[in-house]
Amino acid sequence: MTLAVFIVEDEPLIQDSLKVVLEGYLQAEVVGTALSEAEAVAWLQANEEAWQLLVVDLLLKQGTGLGVLAALSALGRKKGIVVALTNAASPDNRAECIRLGADAVFDKAAEVNEFLAYCAAGH
Template structure:
């Protein structure tokens, strides 16, 4: 099975850029992308266990990435969860991790670290 990635990102340009990098660099498949908390929660509930990597922005067009992370608390089958945000303050990082994120990266300063982390998860999946 292909390494499936689901994106929660409200900026269309960022969403498009992530798709290109994820599909090109990681050789993964973006299996869905939404812009709001409500859309993300609905999709994740309908596809429980059907994804390997969830990439969540904290600042969304509606709701927040924190709400998306909180919704995963009752999800017994989940993949790796990563917050990728411009709001990567220490408080937000701690809250993301408390809500079950496996890692948190700053969009502006930690893109290389994000890609390295995701590549390792994809490698774990294939190997």
């Protein structure tokens, strides 16, 4: 079964790179993307059953990934893997992501291999 992925990332080049890597390495299907918190929250509310893996950046041009995680928590997420992939993976941000319901947090620059291994393991 193909892994359905939703990506929240405001940098188009990074979003495209993630799509290529996830579809190539994991044989996943990117079912949607969002550039902002509001766009992500609207999509997640309308498509609760459409994704199995959510990849969210914390630093967005409009809103934050923490806002996306908080909204997802308020929706009462029942399934799916939620991963924060960010350049802002400080200990405080990692703790806040986990508190808001993320399953894992990875540094975009230093932990990409760990992120891919985590996703491939089907956590």
